[in-house]
Amino acid sequence: MTDRSDQESTTPAEATWSPLDPAWIPCERVARTIDAIVWIGLLAFLLFGGPELFGWHYLGLEPWLRVLWIVFGCLILTRAWLWPPVAYRHIRWRQTEVGIEIRRGVFWRRWITVPRSRVQHTDVSEGPMLRRYGLARITVYTAGTEFAEIALAGIEQGQAFALRDALIGRPTTIAPESGRTE
């Protein structure tokens, strides 16, 4: 498997790539662990609580299936811990003279460019988890459909505000590349 997205050969180094804030890793780990615990709680209720308390009986209670469910639960928990650093290495963003570019995805990769002239408005928000780690989420809205909103969660708050100002505050056109006129 070629590891294309880690090379930056395709563009001249006009702007440097920024990773997310490193605090995003513990933040994401905690968020995912909370998610996993909720799921495991639900699973535990279905496997042990329900049958004990209400005398449920269904196919999923076969011993070998129970083992499978427990393995599944462990996997979610492990993934919650191991996945964020991997994902972290595969998310990068930069501000170019065109606008903002985000590259993300470990297996399914996506590079996306939003030209500054196409930004309708931006939002900076912080959920309780992000706020605890001093992080923020910036959402860029365009008039498109599929990519009508593009979110980047896990950058430092001050950086998010700076990015917001940069995306909406400046003159919106850049010099054309090939003598194109409007």
Added chain:
Amino acid sequence: MSDPGPGFRRLHPASLVFRFFDALQTFFVPALLVWLWADADHAWEVWLGALFVPVVVAHVLHYVTFRYAMHDEDLVVRHGIIVRRERHIPYARIENVDLLRNPVHRMLGVAIVRLDTAAGDDAEAQFKVLSMPAVTELLEAIRDRASGGAARGAASCLETLEDAPAGHAQDDVVLRASLRDLIVIGIVSHRGLVALAAFVGVLSRFDVTEKLLEDSVLRPLVKRWVASSSETASFAQIALLASIVIVALFALSIAWTIFRYHGYRLEASDGLLRWSAGAWTERRATIPVARIQRLTVRRTLLHRLLGLANLRIETAGARDDEERAGRGDFVPLCRWTDVERLVAISMPDAKLPSSYEAVDPAAHSRATRLSLIMSLVGGALAFPLVGFVGSASLTVALVPLFLVRARRMTRFLGLAVTEDCLWVRRGAFHLAWIAVPIAKIQTIAVAMSPFDQRWDMAKLVVDVAGASSSDLLTVPYLSHAVAIRHYERLGRDSAAIELTW
């Protein structure tokens, strides 16, 4: 109702009648189904009719509470009794003005006016219905205070009110449809198939057919036919029935098309397209050329056999539902030789490209491999239903179909960047050529799945306003380097152009 203040106007009282029929229309199909499916001893379904009452009440309340006023800066529309909604529509934001009149409207001297802004799927405001003096007043207010397309749209609506419809500027007509054209559209679009499900449903309940034929002339005929066929249905009889059904479906489709596109006319002047069609309700749309976000030329197998094509457009803020005339069926049918002229009119920047850049040379092998896997999966899925012999023969039957599809698809797929426009062509049997002005591109992306990475390919994704997401403009199977090159170039070029709706 308390008086909302000076300058507020109400709808024409005939609105109540039209709204009642609207409500009736929504209930017609469910009511018919209930009637067909209900047995005599299960009369409770009839009580479902009670649901009709709140709908009517809602329509009456809408009429009673609806007020509008033409202020200097904006148009104010308010309605609602519990939650009162008041909307201020600045004249400058109005994108499009539509005037709808059917023969009943003409008889009563009323009309429907619809206003759109760039935002939202629905019409921003619908005046259903206004008296003709009120229509004139409203349109004049928009003509005088709005700018650009909306002002010209209002002006052209006013013109049609004054002129006799036939005497309207003939020079501007770009395309019209004769009866023969409509028949061809009916055959090519085979809308009659939509009715097939209903037809089969009715037939399957023979007692219903019996009920319907109770006193008709057809009854003895059908009786005799059924009696003879119940013994031995001969091949000839089945063939006869099948051909009758097919002919009936095409007839239905043709009738539907004639009804819908009667008097189809497309006019162009001053960067404004005027579209109108319809036998009963004349559906009209005024579309500023500058607002067109995307243009699609489509050809099915039948279109290609007959040397025809079909054009659709997308504008911001309008989805091609039934009410939004003139987008999805912008040009329901034209000669293939006319396409260049029509494209030039509706997207002046979009010159048809002379050649397309092909996808990755390995795309064919990749698509072929995928086709083989898909045939095997298709066969395997059918295994529990049809057994080993069945699923094996299904696989064998699917393989050539998928292979031909893969070959045609990868050969045809391509993109071209002309002066100010991105063209994409795609399809295997149904072909499509899609044009997006670079000025209208909102976001550009490349996506690389694990398979793309293995084959060193990438998919280019282009987002524009007004496109439905199911119909996103994507070009798969591009060489990685080519995809990146276009991604960067389109990003730069679209950033260099200020977005204008």
